[in-house]
Amino acid sequence: MTELIITEKPSSAQKVAEALADGKPNKKKFKQSSFYELSHKGQDIIVTSAVGHLFGLAEEKKKSWSYPVFEIKWAPSYEILKDAKYVKDYIEAIASLSKKADSFTIACDYDVEGEVIGLNVVRFVCHQKDANRMKFSTLTKPDLVEAYENKMKHLDWGQALAGETRHKLDWYYGINLSRALTASVKAAGSFKVMSAGRVQGPALKILVDREREIEAFKPEPFWELYLHGSYTDKNSKEKTAISEVEAKHQKDKFTDLKEVQNILKKVDGEKEARIKDVKRNKRQQAPPYPFDLTTLQSESYNIFHITPKETLALAQNLYLAGVTSYPRTSSQQLDPKLGLKKILTDLTKQPEYDKLCSELLKLKELKPNNGTKTDPAHPAIYPTGVVPHSLKPNERKLYDLIVKRFMATFAQPAVRETMEVSLDVKDEIFIAKGTRTLEENWHVFYKPYVKLEEITLPDMKIGEAVKIKKIEKVDKETQPPNRYNQSSIIKELEKRNLGTKATRADILDRLFQRNYVEGVKITVTKLGMETIKVLEKYAPLIVDEKLTADFEAEMDKIREGKIKQETVLERAKKFLIGLLEDFKKKEVHIGKEIIQSVRDTQEKQNYIGICKKCGGNLTIKFGKFGRFIACDKYPACKVTFKLPATGLVKNSEKTCELCSSPKIMVIQKGKRPHEFCINPDCKSKILATPAEIKKSDKPCVNCGKEMVLRRSFYGEFWGCSGYPNCKTIVNIERKFEVKKDVNSGNNTVISTTPTTATTATTMVKSISSSKPVSIHKTIPVSKTKAVVAAVSKKKVKK
Numbered sequence: 194m195t196e197l198i199i200t201e202k203p204s205s206a207q208k209v210a211e212a213l214a215d216g217k218p219n220k221k222k223f224k225q226s227s228f229y230e231l232s233h234k235g236q237d238i239i240v241t242s243a244v245g246h247l248f249g250l251a252e253e254k255k256k257s258w259s260y261p262v263f264e265i266k267w268a269p270s271y272e273i274l275k276d277a278k279y280v281k282d283y284i285e286a287i288a289s290l291s292k293k294a295d296s297f298t299i300a301c302d303y304d305v306e307g308e309v310i311g312l313n314v315v316r317f318v319c320h321q322k323d324a325n326r327m328k329f330s331t332l333t334k335p336d337l338v339e340a341y342e343n344k345m346k347h348l349d350w351g352q353a354l355a356g357e358t359r360h361k362l363d364w365y366y367g368i369n370l371s372r373a374l375t376a377s378v379k380a381a382g383s384f385k386v387m388s389a390g391r392v393q394g395p396a397l398k399i400l401v402d403r404e405r406e407i408e409a410f411k412p413e414p415f416w417e418l419y420l421h422g423s424y425t426d427k428n429s430k431e432k433t434a435i436s437e438v439e440a441k442h443q444k445d446k447f448t449d450l451k452e453v454q455n456i457l458k459k460v461d462g463e464k465e466a467r468i469k470d471v472k473r474n475k476r477q478q479a480p481p482y483p484f485d486l487t488t489l490q491s492e493s494y495n496i497f498h499i500t501p502k503e504t505l506a507l508a509q510n511l512y513l514a515g516v517t518s519y520p521r522t523s524s525q526q527l528d529p530k531l532g533l534k535k536i537l538t539d540l541t542k543q544p545e546y547d548k549l550c551s552e553l554l555k556l557k558e559l560k561p562n563n564g565t566k567t568d569p570a571h572p573a574i575y576p577t578g579v580v581p582h583s584l585k586p587n588e589r590k591l592y593d594l595i596v597k598r599f600m601a602t603f604a605q606p607a608v609r610e611t612m613e614v615s616l617d618v619k620d621e622i623f624i625a626k627g628t629r630t631l632e633e634n635w636h637v638f639y640k641p642y643v644k645l646e647e648i649t650l651p652d653m654k655i656g657e658a659v660k661i662k663k664i665e666k667v668d669k670e671t672q673p674p675n676r677y678n679q680s681s682i683i684k685e686l687e688k689r690n691l692g693t694k695a696t697r698a699d700i701l702d703r704l705f706q707r708n709y710v711e712g713v714k715i716t717v718t719k720l721g722m723e724t725i726k727v728l729e730k731y732a733p734l735i736v737d738e739k740l741t742a743d744f745e746a747e748m749d750k751i752r753e754g755k756i757k758q759e760t761v762l763e764r765a766k767k768f769l770i771g772l773l774e775d776f777k778k779k780e781v782h783i784g785k786e787i788i789q790s791v792r793d794t795q796e797k798q799n800y801i802g803i804c805k806k807c808g809g810n811l812t813i814k815f816g817k818f819g820r821f822i823a824c825d826k827y828p829a830c831k832v833t834f835k836l837p838a839t840g841l842v843k844n845s846e847k848t849c850e851l852c853s854s855p856k857i858m859v860i861q862k863g864k865r866p867h868e869f870c871i872n873p874d875c876k877s878k879i880l881a882t883p884a885e886i887k888k889s890d891k892p893c894v895n896c897g898k899e900m901v902l903r904r905s906f907y908g909e910f911w912g913c914s915g916y917p918n919c920k921t922i923v924n925i926e927r928k929f930e931v932k933k934d935v936n937s938g939n940n941t942v943i944s945t946t947p948t949t950a951t952t953a954t955t956m957v958k959s960i961s962s963s964k965p966v967s968i969h970k971t972i973p974v975s976k977t978k979a980v981v982a983a984v985s986k987k988k989v990k991k
Contacts, residue, residue, distance in 0.1 A: 195237045197294035198327070199287060199314055201301035203227060204513045205332055206242035209300055212337035213238060225279055226286035233341070239290050243301070244283050248313040249273045250364045260372040261773045263766050265364060267313055284318055291319040298325040298344060303570050304521050305356035306695060312353040323347050330522075330571045332515040333579060335532075355752040358761055359693075362744060365765055366391035370735060373776050374724070374783075378791060381784025385791045387724070388707040392692045392700050394728060395738035397709055397717075399685060401725040403677060404717040410673035416453045417667045418442035420616060420623040422466060422659040424651050436651040438659050440466075440616050440623035453666055456621055465658040466616035466623065474613075477606040480635040482525040482564030483573030484598050486694045487687045489520070489591075492598075494680035496642055497590055501683050501698035507591045508574070516581040517595055521695045522571040525564025527602070531572060533559050537600075539578025546596060549638050553603050561602045575599050597639050604635035612650050616659055625650060676714040690742045708794055718797075723790035727783050732772050801844050801871065802855025806832050811855060811871075813842060822871055834871040851876045874916075895921045 198213075200206040203226075210218040210229035218231040218240070228241035251268040269284055270277040291297070297319055299311035303326075315324045326348050329340035367390040374387035419441055426434040447453045482488070489508065490501035499507070508520035527533065537550045537559070553559065563573075576596045584592060607630060614625040627650035630636065636643045653659075677685065679701060686697045704710045709721030728736050744765070750756040776783070799813040801822055809826035813836070820842075822834040836842055841860040849856055849870035860866045893900055893913040900923065903912040911923040 194295045195239060195293055196296045196298060197287075197290055197319070198238060198240045198298045198300050199311065199319075200240065200242040201307055201310055202244065202513060203242045205300070206240050208332040208513075208515055209337055210238075210240040212332075212334040213240070213341055223286035223289065224282035226283045228286060228290055239294065240300075241286055241290055242283070243287070243310055243314055244280060246270060246306075246310055246313075247280055247284055248317060250360060258372050258376060260369045260376070260777075261769055262369060262372075263365060263769075265361065267317060287314060287318045291321075294319075296325065297321055298327060298341075299348060300327040300329075300340070302519060302521070303328045303330070303349075304519075304695065305352055305359065305693070306521075308349055308352040309356040309360060312348060312357065315348065328570075330519045331517075331577045332512065333577045351752040351754055354758050355748045358748055358751055358758045361762055362765055363391055365762075365769060366735075367393070369769055369773060370394070370732075373773055373780075374727075374787070377776075377780045377784035378787055379784070380780040381788045383784075383788045383791060385787075385795075387787075388703065388709075389724070389728070389735065390700075390703075391744065392686075392696070392741055393703060394725075394736040395689075395691055395741050396682075396686060396700050397704055397721060398725050398729075398736040398738070399689070400677060400682065400704070400710055400715055400717050401722055403674060404722065407673040407676070412670040412672070413448075414450075415669055415671065416447040416450060417445070417669060418447070418453060418456060418623070418664065419667060420466060420618065420659075420664050421662045422616075423662065424653055424657070424659045426651055434651075438614075438616075438625050438650070440614070440625035440659075443615075443622040443624050457664065457666060460618045460621055460664055463618050463664075464661055466618045466661055468614060468653050468655055468657045468659065469617040469622065470613075470615040471653055471655055472613040474611045475631070476609055476611070478609050478635075479606050480562040480602050480604050481598060481639065483527050483561060483575065483602050484595060485523050485525050485564075485566055485568070485573055486520055487523075487683055487697075488525070489574055489595070490683055490698065491680040492594065492642070493591060494678070496594065497587070499587060499591070500679050500702075502702045503587070504591065505695075505698050507588050508595075510588055511581075511584075511592055511595070514581060514584075515579050516577055516592060518573075518575050518577065519571045520574055522568045522574060523566055523694050524568035524571060524573045525566040527561040527563060527573050527575060527599075529559075531575065533561070533603075536576065536578040537603075539580075540576060540596065540600075542578075542580055545593075546600070549600055553600060553638075556603070559603055563602075594642060597642060601635045601639035604638050605632075607634045607636050608632035614650060614653050618661070618664070676712075676716065678714055682715060689738055690745055691738055693745075708798065718794050719790040720787075720794040723787055727786050730786075731776055731779055731783055734768070734772065798843075801857060802848070804830060804832055805854065806830055834873070849875055891923075893919060893921050895919055 198209060200209055206227070206229065207220075210220075210231055213233040214229075214231035215233060216231075218229040220227060220229050223241075226241065226244075228239055231238050231240070247270055248267045249270050250265045251273050252262055253264040253266050269280060271280045271284075297315060299315065301307035301311045311324070311326070315321045324347075326345040327337075327340040328345065329336045367388075370389035371387055374389055375385070378385050378387060419439060422438045422440070424436050424438050426436070442456070484492070486505065486508070490504045493499045493504040493507075494501060505520060508517065511517040512519055534554065537553055540546045540550045541554075574595055576592070576599055581589075581592060610629055610631050612627045612629075614627075616623040616625065627648040628645075629647055629649045630645065636645075675681075682701060683697050686692050686700070687694070691697075692700050704721070708718055709724065710717050725736060734740055744761070747756060747761045751758055751761065796812070801811040801813065803809075804811050804824040804826065807824060807826050807830040809824040809830055811822050811832070811834075812825055814821055814823045819838055820836050822836060824830040824832045836857075837859055843858040843860065845856045845858040845868050847856045847868065848854065849872065852870060852872050852875040854870050854872035854875060856868050856870050858866050858868055891900060892898065893915065896913060896915050896919045898913055898915040898919065900911040900921075901914045902925075903910055903922075909925060911925060913919040913921040
């Protein structure tokens with residue numbers, strides 16, 4: 194009897210195999226996929242994995258861009274997506290292994306998406322009607338063993354059907370609405386791939402509504418009165434115990450300038466303010482709740498400026514590494530059954546947390562300050578206690594935030610004191626306010642992420658005087674509502690029950706990709722504004738958040754078995770058929786309303802700067818040899834600049850400090866964004882002369898002039914100083930030296946080519962590990978030759 198266990202990702206398959214194996218699991222390869230053979234208490238087990246979704250929804254009969262379309266089927270991802278060819282190996286591996294199995298267990302992440310992944314594998318690859326189900330929140334050995342020993346005898350069918358319904362609804366809405374909008378633009382004589390969806394529409398409308406509020410806002414003037422003075426503490430042991438005091442008039446805001454002027458006239462010339470009243474108030478500040486996903490994303494964005502989408506990806510990496518729990522959770526609660534004391538004890542193995550965790554372990558009772566939000570599938574996010582290894586910088590930041598939040602939630606409430614002092618100047622009362630922390634308690638455990646304002650006032654007493662330095666009027670205006678940022682909009686979507694904890698970040702990212710919104714403080718583009726305007730006019734229910742919230746409620750009912758999947762899908766079909774039939778009749782009118790905003794948005798995105806030759810606009814153009822920058826005054830002005838063949842190019846809205854030409858931002862997949870001056874002759878492209886670099890003063894082989902080190906979009910190279918008349922370029926030859934560390938016995942590969950800091954920190958690939966290794970890197974002796982070979986791009990014989 195052999196059992197086949199299928200996980201969601203290859204890394205989790207390894208964790209499951211290592212946790213269940215009585216000895217060491219035997220790892221084997223099947224093309225790009227891997228599987229593990231092992232024995233657990235006499236049971237033969239094979240563990241293999243999917244690689245996320247192996248199947249996606251596709252049209253049964255391809256009808257190009259016609260709509261509406263509802264005839265869909267589940268198809269292998271490699272048949273739908275060009276960049277998913279690797280999925281075929283995983284499907285074939287599972288299919289082959291399933292022939293050897295007598296029983297099947299799904300060990301995908303325990304959420305809606307994981308259930309759908311497992312369901313599709315079971316029915317389309319293993320050709321089974323059902324399977325066992327493991328449920329776990331961490332990839333630690335104790336949790337995985339417990340999940341296996343107590344596995345459910347069936348899939349979570351409620352969760353599976355709810356997940357499948359959501360996928361189909363999103364396809365119905367997303368494909369049909371996007372095609373309808375794109376077709377309308379095409380019918381009006383242009384082309385632009387438009388995007389809309391079941392949640393995307395209402396989400397964009399929230400941002401548009403805020404944009405309209407800001408545009409319609411009319412600032413109104415108001416005034417504030419401030420007293421600036423000094424207080425001398427006569428009882429202090431210090432000789433010069435003088436403190437600065439700032440107080441605001443008790444009325445706060447004045448809308449009548451004449452009233453302000455009368456008060457200023459009344460107090461003019463006064464030298465002292467008498468302390469009329471002093472109020473002190475102590476309050477306890479409760480520790481923070483444990484992290485749910487939305488709160489983690491918000492905190493990560495506010496502290497580190499890491500986007501919600503990236504935060505989720507980082508949290509997923511930490512989970513797969515086994516160092517934190519499952520991130521896609523709505524819960525703010527930690528159950529004592531998790532073994533909280535053991536987790537804190539394990540965390541003491543990490544020096545940076547040893548002292549803090551030891552303090553918590555002295556408490557008589559470990560009771561977390563749980564929040565009200567719950568999740569039936571998973572607890573709040575917490576560290577497992579497993580010591581992490583080889584975390585990337587952002588992963589380390591997020592891990593530290595999760596650990597410190599976990600510790601802080603067990604600590605005692607902080608004690609804060611607020612102090613309010615009333616100053617009397619001829620019956621005009623000014624209020625000085627201060628707040629200070631008396632007992633840090635949980636603050637100690639959450640540093641440096643505690644952001645609190647500390648304003649300490651001196652120990653003032655009733656009847657004493659404050660010397661007045663000046664009383665001034667401050668002119669102000671009412672401000673429009675704040676723009677959403679990526680943190681606040683995620684919270685708003687959750688508040689309105691739009692999307693799920695796992696999809697909100699992707700929905701927001703899609704709005705940016707489709708150029709509906711832009712900026713750190715999110716601004717809606719003209720295209721985004723016009724799209725919502727059109728949908729409100731011709732299909733208002735599409736952007737109605739109530740419709741989306743109703744569907745979410747119905748999916749909860751599917752999960753609970755209170756309503757059938759078919760009922761929800763049929764209702765959605767009827768709604769969309771009626772809507773899109775009416776939409777199709779007005780295609781041209783709709784397209785004409787959108788088309789100008791499409792062009793305006795494209796023009797704004799393609800604008801690079803001012804042409805220095807003629808004063809025209811430099812814009813990104815597209816020709817038969819690719820894209821380039823050209824002046825819009827062509828053919829009168831023939832100025833052009835090259836652009837890299839790949840990557841996203843944006844206007845950086847900066848000019849070069851050396852030549853004042855525009856600078857562009859180039860964003861390439863897997864690389865950090867780089868800013869470049871578009872001028873090829875700019876001095877910023879010349880990094881050094883051969884005379885400054887030892888053994889590098891070879892002349893140009895074609896014209897004899899000296900070679901200079903230049904930088905392009907693709908890196909550094911030697912270029913002839915006679916450019917543009919001579920366009921000779923030569924690759925930089927690198928030399929390496931291997932030094933052995935006496936203490937560790939490891940080798941250090943060092944670049945001995947003295948060049949710029951940029952070159953010296955260039956990342957290369959290690960042949961043996963396929964992981965990034967820097968030119969200056971300490972490595973095991975066994976890998977030295979491979980790394981040198983990778984860096985120098987020469988073969989090294991063993």
